[in-house]
Amino acid sequence: MDFLRPRTWAEALDLKAARPEATPIQGGTDVMVEINLDKGRPAALLDLTPIPELTEWSREGDVIRLGAGVTYSRLIGELGARLPGLAQASRTVGSPQIRNRGTVAGNLGAASPAGDSHPPLLACDAVVEAESVRGARLIPIGEFYTGVKRNALAPDELIRAVRVPVARGPQYFSKIGTRNAMVIAVCSFSIALHAAERRVGTGVGSAAPTPRRAVAAEEFAAARLDWQGRSPLDPDVAGRFGELVAGAAAPIDDVRGRAAYRTHALAVLARRALGWAWADFRAGTDADSSADSSAGSGAGDDRGSA
Template sequence: MDFLSPSTWEEALAVKSAHPDAVPIMGGTDVMVELNFDKHRPPALIDLTRVPELTRWAPEGDGVLMGAGLSYTRIIGELAGHAPALAQASRSVASPQIRNRGSVGGNLGGASPSGEAHPPLLATDAVIELASVRGTRRVPAREFYLGLRHTARAEDELIAAVLLPRPAGPQYFAKIGTRNAMVIAVASFAIALDAATRTVGTGVGSCAPTPIRAVEAEEFIAGELDWDGGSPLAPGAVTRFGELVASVARPIDDVRGSADYRKHALSVMARRTLAWAVTDHRKGIEQCA
């Protein structure tokens, strides 16, 4: 196996173009597991740890452009205000050691439906920047996941960055695991309220072949919310939201949990995170008033 070590972004893109079946490696928390267990024998690895752009973030417009290799630890420490749901999701990733090395780029590259970063990216309408020697393009997260471990990224492209829009309302992430830390999601959910556009975003993990949105639930609850007045949601509306979120799930029975439990847990998480978000939103209105 070849180990390719580009030191600049341009060089990395050239290497990927020349070796489209080479696997990029950054923290190695996903790639190395696959290699160690002999699941894959890629012809080459492209070590991206020397490319400085990948671990930087900077404001762009209202939001933040985050290098794809920024570690979860730094997301928690530096981006909690810019991307609350993503920071909460990052906090639930594995262990401190893994969070020091793992990054959103790895989640997007592997595209496992259980990746913690996906639901927040969907809920907040984040945008993924892909690059190759052919040029750079931006794909909304909502159009990125195409099938089981299959994404919009072309073979010769590297994942460069993620554009995180400025939060315009409360965001929450919740994840089910059968122990209290260091666990792969049995089901996960993210919600983002956007008071500016009066829309609600959602993201669902581990409940379908790809990360998905619950569009009907988003539209339903956006219509039910008292965006300006801050009156509480009718309990029936919260329940209905949970049902609509669960209805998009197409989960499987596996060693981590049963399909029925996943749907059940999803509806509970949807209700709870919605309640937290609405409470925050109402508090915000009260403070303004």
């Protein structure tokens, strides 16, 4: 197995073009596990850790551009108020050591249906920034997942950044596992209220061949929620929302849980998440205002780097 270590982004793109079979590695929290368990041995590893610009994030209007090397720990500490759903999901990833190394871009590259970052990225309408020597392109998150552990990247492309809109309303992430920490999700769910657009975003994880949105549930909730009067959430609306989320899934039986359990659990997670988000909305929670007034966490900065 060859080990390739470019020092610049341009060099990384050149190496990926010359060796499209090379597997990019940043934190190594997925790739090295596969190698150590003898579940796969890449022909080459393309180590992107020396490239400084990948460890930076910036705000561009209402979007956070999250460099491919920004770790879960930094996302939590520096962007938790602006990207609350993604930060909540990041807190559930592995152990502190894993969060100090792992990245959202690495989660996207692995494209596991159980990846924790996928549901909030779907709920928030994130966009993946991919690049090769042929140029750059933007891939909407809903088009990124193409199959079990497969994504829309071309063989010569690398993820340079992920563009995530700043929260303009409450966001929540929940998952169920066989224990409370360091666990792969049995199923997971994320919700984002896009209040200005009177729209609901969702993301379902570990309950289908790919992460996916629950479109029918989004449309139902958007039409039935009292956006103007902010009246209390109707339990029937919450219940039906949960049913529609569960109906969007296509789970299987595996070592972590049965399909029937996943379907039931998703309905419960979705019903609760909608209740939490709506309660915050009624209380007037504004994620971006909170970020701008926060102190000590780095969340108020417009740029961040390692």
